[in-house]
Amino acid sequence: MTQTQGTQQVGPGTDAAASLDEIRSELRAGKEDYGADALVVCDQLVRIYTADGVEVQALQGLDLLVRRGELLALVGASGSGKSTLLNILGGLDRPTAGALRVDGRDVAAMRGAAWLDYRRKTVGFVWQQTAKNLVPYLTAKQNAALPMRFAGESRKRRNARADELLELVGVAYCRDRRPHQMSGGEQQRVAIATACANSPTLLLADEPTGELDTKTATDVFGALRTMNTELGVTVLIVTHDPAVAGRVDRTVAIRDGRTSSETLRHTVTGEDGEEVRHAVEYAVLDRAGRLQLPAAMIRRLEMRDRVRLEEEADHIGVWPGQQSAEAARADERTEGRDGE
Numbered sequence: 001m002t003q004t005q006g007t008q009q010v011g012p013g014t015d016a017a018a019s020l021d022e023i024r025s026e027l028r029a030g031k032e033d034y035g036a037d038a039l040v041v042c043d044q045l046v047r048i049y050t051a052d053g054v055e056v057q058a059l060q061g062l063d064l065l066v067r068r069g070e071l072l073a074l075v076g077a078s079g080s081g082k083s084t085l086l087n088i089l090g091g092l093d094r095p096t097a098g099a100l101r102v103d104g105r106d107v108a109a110m111r112g113a114a115w116l117d118y119r120r121k122t123v124g125f126v127w128q129q130t131a132k133n134l135v136p137y138l139t140a141k142q143n144a145a146l147p148m149r150f151a152g153e154s155r156k157r158r159n160a161r162a163d164e165l166l167e168l169v170g171v172a173y174c175r176d177r178r179p180h181q182m183s184g185g186e187q188q189r190v191a192i193a194t195a196c197a198n199s200p201t202l203l204l205a206d207e208p209t210g211e212l213d214t215k216t217a218t219d220v221f222g223a224l225r226t227m228n229t230e231l232g233v234t235v236l237i238v239t240h241d242p243a244v245a246g247r248v249d250r251t252v253a254i255r256d257g258r259t260s261s262e263t264l265r266h267t268v269t270g271e272d273g274e275e276v277r278h279a280v281e282y283a284v285l286d287r288a289g290r291l292q293l294p295a296a297m298i299r300r301l302e303m304r305d306r307v308r309l310e311e312e313a314d315h316i317g318v319w320p321g322q323q324s325a326e327a328a329r330a331d332e333r334t335e336g337r338d339g340e
């Protein structure tokens, strides 16, 4: 029997055991290197929910790296797994399989006090529903100070930092107001200040502008950006809002529980001094070599079941399988006629 492993032939006349060992050690090395310098490393995350005896695979081997200091948007159709991922990153849920490292710590393996400490100090969370973010009978300042109280900070330090944070997100004037005395946008900005109270490394926001009008959404996004630029917090925003996604430098799209594409944006200053945003969309190639083609391209080119790949010097061409079979038959006919 001859077995093909990558480019290596394993079979009669070769040292099969040595080859397999080499391959295993290469895979191990790849795994250890993966995301070595990233703040967040999602390594083939799987989350399976079971409801009424039916299994739902919300995450299907999701890979994602987030660099320290990034401001990142996460987009995807409803049900693609965005909230599931955010809950796992926030320490509110655990993956069924796969590894999650945040700031060098193995989050999936954390238990008890370490897990609680992670949720209190390493991550901050902002929800879409303004009512879920704040304690209704506390003022904005008391809300912003509350996480520091749980973390054992002194009253003096709590007061000073709560004022500082409310100032930073532009709602210092709401200091003594309770949530029902503030607009939705003001509440979300207080929520951002509260989520940053214990100086988290990572701030997670699940549709933070989902219930707001455009102008208010801009203010709330501005507050998230301020936390990113002024405090150096890495920010990950789940959003359906194209305006929010368009303002970050990197947008990651999730499809069927996996990262499928990324859009990278940068600002270029033209000769006239005018600044223009450039965006380039990339498909994500995972470590197993899997690639999700954009749904629109698949539909347009009527691709299904299988595709034909052609390796060129500097790119790989992908052709619809069916069409390629017809083309091959046409080629064969042409060749047949030429040979007559």
Ligand SMILES: Nc1ncnc2c1ncn2[C@@H]1O[C@H](COP(=O)(O)OP(=O)(O)OP(=O)(O)O)[C@@H](O)[C@H]1O
Binding pocket: 049, 050, 051, 056, 057, 058, 076, 077, 078, 079, 080, 081, 082, 083, 084, 085
């Ligand atoms: N607790 C749960 N029990 C069973 N299935 C769940 C649970 N939570 C989520 N799911 C399922 O997992 C899949 C991913 O859900 P998730 O909420 O992560 O998607 P999403 O991308 O955040 O969607 P949306 O944009 O609508 O919020 C969906 O099919 C959903 O029905």
